[in-house]
Amino acid sequence: MTTASLDQRDQGLSQERLDATEVLIWWGHKGHAQVDEATVDRVQLRANDGMGLILLHSSHVSKIMKRVLGTRCSLRHRDIGERERVWNVEPNHPITQGIGDYFEIEREELYGERFDIPAPDELIFVSWFEGGEVFRSGVTYRRGNGKVFYFQPGHETYPIYYQPEIVRVLVNAVRWAAPLRIIPGVAGIKAEPLEPARRGG
Amino acid sequence: MTTASLDQRDQGLSQERLDATEVLIWWGHKGHAQVDEATVDRVQLRANDGMGLILLHSSHVSKIMKRVLGTRCSLRHRDIGERERVWNVEPNHPITQGIGDYFEIEREELYGERFDIPAPDELIFVSWFEGGEVFRSGVTYRRGNGKVFYFQPGHETYPIYYQPEIVRVLVNAVRWAAPLRIIPGVAGIKAEPLEPARRGG
Amino acid sequence: MTTASLDQRDQGLSQERLDATEVLIWWGHKGHAQVDEATVDRVQLRANDGMGLILLHSSHVSKIMKRVLGTRCSLRHRDIGERERVWNVEPNHPITQGIGDYFEIEREELYGERFDIPAPDELIFVSWFEGGEVFRSGVTYRRGNGKVFYFQPGHETYPIYYQPEIVRVLVNAVRWAAPLRIIPGVAGIKAEPLEPARRGG
Amino acid sequence: MTTASLDQRDQGLSQERLDATEVLIWWGHKGHAQVDEATVDRVQLRANDGMGLILLHSSHVSKIMKRVLGTRCSLRHRDIGERERVWNVEPNHPITQGIGDYFEIEREELYGERFDIPAPDELIFVSWFEGGEVFRSGVTYRRGNGKVFYFQPGHETYPIYYQPEIVRVLVNAVRWAAPLRIIPGVAGIKAEPLEPARRGG
Numbered sequence: 001m002t003t004a005s006l007d008q009r010d011q012g013l014s015q016e017r018l019d020a021t022e023v024l025i026w027w028g029h030k031g032h033a034q035v036d037e038a039t040v041d042r043v044q045l046r047a048n049d050g051m052g053l054i055l056l057h058s059s060h061v062s063k064i065m066k067r068v069l070g071t072r073c074s075l076r077h078r079d080i081g082e083r084e085r086v087w088n089v090e091p092n093h094p095i096t097q098g099i100g101d102y103f104e105i106e107r108e109e110l111y112g113e114r115f116d117i118p119a120p121d122e123l124i125f126v127s128w129f130e131g132g133e134v135f136r137s138g139v140t141y142r143r144g145n146g147k148v149f150y151f152q153p154g155h156e157t158y159p160i161y162y163q164p165e166i167v168r169v170l171v172n173a174v175r176w177a178a179p180l181r182i183i184p185g186v187a188g189i190k191a192e193p194l195e196p197a198r199r200g201g
Numbered sequence: 202m203t204t205a206s207l208d209q210r211d212q213g214l215s216q217e218r219l220d221a222t223e224v225l226i227w228w229g230h231k232g233h234a235q236v237d238e239a240t241v242d243r244v245q246l247r248a249n250d251g252m253g254l255i256l257l258h259s260s261h262v263s264k265i266m267k268r269v270l271g272t273r274c275s276l277r278h279r280d281i282g283e284r285e286r287v288w289n290v291e292p293n294h295p296i297t298q299g300i301g302d303y304f305e306i307e308r309e310e311l312y313g314e315r316f317d318i319p320a321p322d323e324l325i326f327v328s329w330f331e332g333g334e335v336f337r338s339g340v341t342y343r344r345g346n347g348k349v350f351y352f353q354p355g356h357e358t359y360p361i362y363y364q365p366e367i368v369r370v371l372v373n374a375v376r377w378a379a380p381l382r383i384i385p386g387v388a389g390i391k392a393e394p395l396e397p398a399r400r401g402g
Numbered sequence: 403m404t405t406a407s408l409d410q411r412d413q414g415l416s417q418e419r420l421d422a423t424e425v426l427i428w429w430g431h432k433g434h435a436q437v438d439e440a441t442v443d444r445v446q447l448r449a450n451d452g453m454g455l456i457l458l459h460s461s462h463v464s465k466i467m468k469r470v471l472g473t474r475c476s477l478r479h480r481d482i483g484e485r486e487r488v489w490n491v492e493p494n495h496p497i498t499q500g501i502g503d504y505f506e507i508e509r510e511e512l513y514g515e516r517f518d519i520p521a522p523d524e525l526i527f528v529s530w531f532e533g534g535e536v537f538r539s540g541v542t543y544r545r546g547n548g549k550v551f552y553f554q555p556g557h558e559t560y561p562i563y564y565q566p567e568i569v570r571v572l573v574n575a576v577r578w579a580a581p582l583r584i585i586p587g588v589a590g591i592k593a594e595p596l597e598p599a600r601r602g603g
Numbered sequence: 604m605t606t607a608s609l610d611q612r613d614q615g616l617s618q619e620r621l622d623a624t625e626v627l628i629w630w631g632h633k634g635h636a637q638v639d640e641a642t643v644d645r646v647q648l649r650a651n652d653g654m655g656l657i658l659l660h661s662s663h664v665s666k667i668m669k670r671v672l673g674t675r676c677s678l679r680h681r682d683i684g685e686r687e688r689v690w691n692v693e694p695n696h697p698i699t700q701g702i703g704d705y706f707e708i709e710r711e712e713l714y715g716e717r718f719d720i721p722a723p724d725e726l727i728f729v730s731w732f733e734g735g736e737v738f739r740s741g742v743t744y745r746r747g748n749g750k751v752f753y754f755q756p757g758h759e760t761y762p763i764y765y766q767p768e769i770v771r772v773l774v775n776a777v778r779w780a781a782p783l784r785i786i787p788g789v790a791g792i793k794a795e796p797l798e799p800a801r802r803g804g
Contacts, residue, residue: 048272050695070268070269070344071345074387074390076390077389078393087516087535087536089515090745091516091786092748092784092786093783113490114493118342119322119524128530130398131395132396132530133530141319144272145695180696180700188277189277191279191334193331193332193333194688195331195332197331288716288717289716290717292585293549294582298582314692315692324722328737329731329736329737330731333731334731335729343492343494346494381495384493470673474788476790476791477791477792478793479792479793480796518747520744533797533800543721544722587677588675592679593681595685595713597733597735599686
């Protein structure tokens with residue numbers, strides 16, 4: 001496991017590093033706009049080829065999340081340190097193993113509906129917030145040959161990534177997102193017919 | 202109904218024209234790479250706001266289709282003028298009204314699986330090709346507040362758009378894709394709590 | 403519009419009445435177990451043929467809902483008259499026209515996750531409950547040629563069906579669920595080949 | 604691995620046997636109507652609790668498949684021993700590992716669209732038939748805590764289950780469908796509030 005950051009060469013995400021990466025976890029705060037389009041291109045294509053892509057918290061403003069989902073990814077938000085209760089709606093999914101019916105986060109930034117994302121392939125978690133909102137806080141997608149998981153918890157001013165349930169979800173998600181195999185993408189395949197095609201031009 | 206082309210100002214798709222458009226039908230052949238990123242941005246955001254987007258035939262290589270779907274959209278292809286039979290798998294969908302169990306296209310370019318698209322929200326048509334392939338030839342997606350329909354028939358060397366079943370599908374699709382209302386997108390909503398939130402930081 | 407009840411002939415749902423019905427709204431309280439299997443059969447097949455089926459509130463214990471969904475439809479519940487806030491996650495859907503970002507129900511029975519239903523074709527509403535739960539309170543499915551909408555609000559001790567937002571959702575849902583056409587189901591179709599099949603036994 | 608048949612006690616599927624079963628493979632030919640409702644009830648509830656359920660070939664006429672899917676499962680059919688080509692549309696799925704872009708079955712009974720099933724959670728295989736039809740020949744569903752896979756090949760007069768690709772798909776499917784854990788179903792959970800609910804009746 002290693003870390004990439006914006007101040008590294010190729011923003012830490014050179015083609016060589018990506019080609020050696022099976023699962024990429026994305027977390028950002030103020031730097032989303034500084035990510036180059038070329039970096040986004042490289043990450044997207046590697047993710048399409050099979051690299052797992054785990055998008056955390058404010059990734060909804062990242063270029064890469066908008067790129068793979070095709071929508072604005074906008075949402076309601078406020079930061080008053082309210083309570084969140086994360087409900088497990090897919091107890092039979094690899095990502096929720098070891099997680100009970102729900103778990104609580106004592107203080108978290110609110111992200112609320114409507115969350116402007118495509119209907120997910122799988123809805124894993126739905127969260128309750130003290131201030132009156134709900135949120136689809138764990139959702140999966142397949143894009144190309146790769147898997148994508150968005151997971152909302154993780155505001156930088158609270159100790160969220162030290163909470164055991166959160167760690168468990170992340171470990172589960174990395175295993176789930178790891179590629180069965182990488183399938184390098186192609187622009188298209190010019191193919192001969194497999195059956196006698198009688199009407200050739 | 203009006204037409205936009207690459208040689209017009211703003212590539213025919215100025216913000217003003219898009220703002221007056223309820224459904225945009227996209228067809229291209231050799232010019233896909235000439236479409237500017239700025240044009241793609243405008244079309245995507247208007248589609249996210251609610252404009253219907255109908256993507257025809259080789260739109261799978263267009264920037265806008267890749268932008269809203271987030272994958273390579275690659276496929277098998279050849280052009281020998283073979284027969285296609287389009288099977289209707291959702292006879293209760295608005296797009297298939299007036300269409301029977303199937304219809305035939307006497308000569309068409311092959312597009313075959315695997316078609317590298319996200320799992321569609323709705324699978325409408327699946328095609329059989331004389332040379333031995335199959336293809337998900339009609340698929341729908343919601344992106345933001347807008348609807349997207351990809352429809353494969355339409356190679357430029359055959360009289361496909363004169364065929365009554367094709368015309369019927371397109372008319373149906375325009376009606377289906379027309380917005381119930383346009384909802385201008387926002388970057389996010391900073392919201393006050395709706396309930397007493399006792400743990401404010 | 404007419405009403406059917408258990409004490410009528412054929413439990414109010416004879417084949418003749420069903421054949422004349424375009425959309426059936428189901429509400430029950432204590433009588434779910436009294437519905438005959440034969441009645442469930444008739445309703446299911448008519449719904450599969452295209453009749454809209456709107457399942458309200460405690461329909462999750464009805465035989466017909468379990469029949470069309472194939473799961474136990476179990477959930478968390480309590481009745482202390484707590485507040486519910488219904489969030490609109492598909493503002494571009496016919497069922498949510500005229501509904502804002504959310505609406506509130508002052509007193510309602512809790513239904514909470516995990517709601518043991520198949521992943522819906524469309525997730526329309528997600529509810530927040532004062533006692534700490536969330537619920538997928540509006541979901542759609544297609545079954546056969548018919549549309550199904552489950553909508554959770556409606557406990558019998560509160561004036562929920564007098565609330566304007568609820569009425570609006572129901573009117574919208576009836577229009578959405580009305581069949582484009584009824585397609586009488588068949589057991590199967592024995593078909594001649596459409597192409598020369600060279601390997602016939 | 605063991606086998607159950609209709610002439611055994613409890614039709615081979617007693618509660619004790621089912622409770623010891625992690626994945627059940629269903630194949631039938633003429634006996635579908637002889638399966639008792641009580642047997643179907645036991646199988647469905649065990650599958651809802653987490654047992655994998657693999658439905659082969661003419662299972663589309665079985666009571667258990669209609670029970671978990673909620674539709675007629677009707678289709679086009681004929682048996683002239685024509686060629687089928689099974690296309691792999693999800694190369695990144697556990698069920699398709701070791702399978703290439705497609706594989707062929709030299710002689711098979713035709714099953715063709717429209718296949719009256721709910722939109723699958725995942726579309727894995729789409730088949731081409733020599734006589735001109737297509738078919739969604741591999742589809743997955745989640746029902747309760749269990750996974751369901753329908754796989755079309757397997758007519759009794761051809762040596763289909765001896766073909767290496769078929770064996771590979773079945774082995775993959777058994778591994779995929781095996782439960783992460785069994786979660787015994789409940790009718791419902793009467794729950795205390797998790798937050799102070801101020802409006803209790």
